[in-house]
Amino acid sequence: MTSNGQVGSEDLVRRAVAAFNSGDHARAMDLCELGLKRRPGDPALCHLLAAVSFARADLPAARARIDASLAARPDNIPALILACRIARAEGRFEAALRFLDRAAGQSSKAEILLERARTLDHAGDASAARASWTLVLQGDPKSVEAMARLGRLAWQAGAPVDAEGFLERAVAGGGHPAQWFDLGLVRQDMRKFAAAAEAYQHVMEMSPEAAEAAVNLGVVLQEAGDLDGAMAAYSQAYRLDPSTFGVIAMALTSAPSGRLWLDEEALRRSLALGGSAPGAKTLPVDARR
Template sequence: MRRIVADFNAGRHDQARLLCEEGLRRTPDEPALNHLLAAVLFAKGEVAEARAHIRASLSIRADNASAHVLAGRIARAAKDFEPALHHFARAAELAPGVAVLIERARTLDEAGDRSQAYQAWQAVARADPSSAEAAARLGRILFEDGMPAEAAPLLERAVKGDAPASAWFDLALVRQDLHEHAAAAAAYRKALEKRPDDAEAAVNLGVALQETGDMDAAIQAYRTAYQQRPTTFGIIAMALTSAPHGRLWLDRDALKGLLGEPGKV
C-alpha cells in the first residue's frame, strides 16, 4: 500500500497501477486496493474503469468518506451529476468539512444549476471566508446576473494571492462593465501573464486600452489577439471603428497588414 501511494504521489501512475492489479489478483475484495486503483485510473483519465473499482470499494466499506469523495469526482467527470451529489452528501455526513462543500458546489456549477450553485458557494464562503474559489464563483455569478457592483468586491478578494487567470479575467470584465477601463486593462494584463495564449483577453485588453485613449497599446493588444486567433479580426475591426477613440479602416487588407501575419506571436 505504501509503495502504491508513493508511486502515485510521484506521478508513477503505471507502476502504481501494476502494484494495485497485482494485489487485487491475490485479494480482489480488498477495499483499499480497489480505492487506490480507482484513484490511479481516474488520474489517467480512465473514468469507466475507475468507477467500477470505486464501486467495488464502497460495496465492501460503505462508510469511507474519502471513497465517497472520489466516487463523486468520478461521477462528475462522467457528467452523472445526481450520483455525484449523492456521494458528496454521504461524505459530508461521514466527515463534514469545507472540502466536501467545495466539491458539491463545483458539481452544481458544472451541472448548470445556477441557483443551487450560488447557494452552495455561499455555504463554502460561510465555512471558509478566505476561500478565493468561492469568492471567484460568487462574483462571476453576480456579474452574469447583471450586478457588477456587487461582484467587484468578491472578485477583488478572489485575486488575492496566486489567483488563476480566470479570476483576473472576470475581475477585468467587471471593471470594464463599471467603466473602470484603466483598472480593467491592468486586470487583463494579469490574466495574460498567467495565460498568454488567451486571445479573448488580448482583444478585451485592446478595447479597454482604446477606451483610455492609448491607441498604440490597444493596437499592440489587437495584434497579439489576431496573430493568436485570426477569427478575432471581425471583433477587432468593429472595436476599432465603433469606440470613441477608434479609427476608420476602409481597407480590410490594410488593417490585416497592420495586425500582422497570424501565427507569428
C-alpha cells in the same frame, strides 16, 4: 497475528500510493493490478486504482473501480468523495450529490461542503451553488475558490458591484489568470476601462498565450482613447490567434472612437507587424457624433 499476505498487500498499497503521489501513474496502476490479482476486490486497491484511472481521464474504469471499493466499504468517506468527483466529471450530477449525502451522514468535513458547491456549480444551479459557496466562504473566509466563484455568479446575476468585491478579494494574494480575466469582464461592464485594462494586463503577464485577454485589453484601451495601445494589444491577439481578426475589425469601428480600414489586407499586415503598417490608409471613426 497479521498474515504475510496482508503485509504484502499493505506494502503494495504503500508503494502504489508513493508512485501515484510522484506522478508515476503507470507504475501505480501496475502495482494495484498486481495486488488485485492476489487479493481480488480489495477496497483499498480498488480505491487507489479508481484514483489512478480518474487522473488519467479513464472515467468508465474509474467508476467501475470506485463502485467495487464502495461495495466492500459503503461508508468510506474518501471513497464517497472520489465517487462524487467521478460522477460529476461524467455529468451525473444527481448521483454525485447522492454520494455526498451519504458522506455527510458520516462526517461534517468542510471538503464535503466544497464538493457540493462545485457539483451544484457544474450542474448550472446558480442559486443553489451561490448558497453553497457562501457556506464554504463562511467556514473558510480565506477560500479563494469560493470568492472567485461567488464573483462569477454575481456577475452573471447582474450584480457587478458585488462581483467586483468578491473577485478583488480573490486576486488579492496574486490570483489566477481566470480570476483576473473575470475581474476584467466585470470592470469592463462597469465602464471602468483603466481598471479593466490593469486586470487584462495581469492575465497577459501570467498567461502570455491568452489571445482573448489581449483582444479585451485592446477593446478597453480603445474605449479609453488609447488607440496606439489598443492596436498593440490587437496585434498581440492576432499573432497569437489569427481567428480573432473578425472581432478585432468589428471592435475598431464599433467603439466610440476607432479606425476604419479601407483595405482588409492592410489591417492584417498592420496587426502582423505589431499594430502599424507604413502606408496603410485609415479613417478616424468617432461614433459619438
